[in-house]
Amino acid sequence: MLDSFLVRAALAGLGVALAAAPLGCFVVWRRMAYFGDATAHASILGVALALSFNMSVFAGVLVVALVMATSVSTLSGRGYAMDTLLGVMAHSAIAFGLVAVSFLDGVRIDLMAYLFGDILAVGRVDLAVIWGGALLVLALVGWRWQQLLLSTVSPDLAQASGIDPKREQLILTIALAVVVAVAIKVVGVLLIAALLVIPAAAARPLAQTPERMAAIAAVIGGVSALGGLQLAYRFDTPAGPTMVCVAAVLFGLSSVVSLSRA
Amino acid sequence: MNALVDFNNVNLKYGAQKVLEDVNISIAPGEIVTIVGPNGSGKSSLLRALIGALKPASGQISRAMGLRIGYVPQKLHIDPTLPMTVKRFLSLPVKISDTDASEALRRAGVPDLGSRQMSNLSGGQFQRVLLARALLHKPQLLLLDEATQGLDQPGSAAFYHHIEKVRDELNCAVLMISHELHVVMSASDRVICLNGHVCCEGKPDVVASAPEYRALFGSGTGGALALYRHDHDHVHGHECDHDHSHEAAE
Secondary structure: OOOOOHHHHHHHHHHHHHHHHHHHHHHOEEEEEEHHHHHHHHHHHHHHHHHHHOHHHHHHHHHHHHHHHHHHHOOOOOOHHHHHHHHHHHHHHHHHHHHHHOOOOOOOOOOHHHHHHOHHOOOOHHHHHHHHHHHHHHHHHOHHHHHHHHHHOOOOHHHOOOOHHHHHHHHHHHHHHHHHHHHOOOOOHHHHHHHHHHHHHHHHHHHHOOHHHHHHHHHHHHHHHHHHHHHHHHHHHHEEEHHHHHHHHHHHHHHHHHHHHH | OOEEEEEEEOOOOOOOOOEEEEEEEEEEEOOOOEEEEOOOOOHHHHHHHOOOOOOOOOEEEEEEEOOOOOEOOOOOOOOOOOOOEEHHOOOOOOOOOOHHHHHHHHHHHHHHOOOEEEHOOOOHHHHHHHHHHHHOOOOOOEEEEEOOOOOOOOHHHHHHHHHHHHHHHHOOEEEEEOOOOOHHHHOOOEEEEOOOEEEEOOOHHHHOOOOOHHHOOOHHHHHHHHHHHHHHHHOOOOOOHHHHHHHOOO
């Protein structure tokens, strides 16, 4: 069954969508949309490093995304606003990444594949990495769900209940880095943040509780991944962007629903 | 009985700036302690240090083993992007049954709010829900940080009466920060006057007449207690006078 590239692509898309859904909700609740974006952009540097040191792209991206995310978390609240820090770090990383890529002679890399993803080229090993990462993220978020939620509502309330909000933030940051690293093959650097934010945003008007919002986001993400792939196959469009387009249309529909209710 | 919380020569700093110096405070089980002090005097920092959100620069804060704290913060903004019913909120971080949630809301005087969204509550309802949550797991120490901000006078008076009732039921200690001296003092066993350090502490009437306290709040608030006594006779003549001088002292 895994011999068909379409089946592999569908499974890869589903895996990323499932992991991105609950995480995307936290990104929306904590107003970290730009954080996901910046981490993703920085991963271009990871691609360059991976290629120059001959290691797997997944590992390179994971390392850079982790370094980026933890340094932003540590530096924030020390005289710089979050958006300033992210602007500095993300764009520096992408610039260093592009410069580093130019030093790689001999290797002709298809930068487009990393910017926009190449889901149709997902192999068995990629699939294992994607699902491994997705399950890890789901397990991590599921395990810390109550603590993460209370820290999001109020760090002080969490502290009074014996929860360390900084530790929860770190867990979220690590999960985000993992999702970015596994999603780069599927939707590419430029559109990872879309996969995090759009399904969660589309789920918001339809949900009364945080759990339901995460579940609905997962459904919307899954439908976007499979629907986008189908459409991309039929109309010969790039797969990653088509998935994001489907998600955006679903967001539009859910906004109409919420407007008509008001 | 042993103290629930003991501050031993605690110094608090934000960066290089000293917030609190050489604070020695201990809270005994079951007592109601009120902290008063002007803005920037370190009241909220003291509470944040107590819950562990702020590490002391020096000195020690010791808590009784397994101390259960119920915390009602000054204000809490729940982002409207986060869907959260009142019932769901009560289950953070420990899941509780629907029956327990309904019972807690009934006791807090807001029985019908269970399925409402937190972001749609009025200020008074929100505070009562926060209090209901803080009381869920039978705290030994209840912390209230300006819990009546945004409530009108009858509203906050009712809130404090409720706190007294809660204390009598649960026999928990209460540590609260408040601006509304005349309402709060009546219920307090002890008042601590804070201004970067502990200026004075003691029984409400002792503190109200202490020169350090007068220096901070002006003699106008000397009427605070008197005002409370008037309340029993339903004479509210000085109320306006007091509030103005109090605000001026802030």
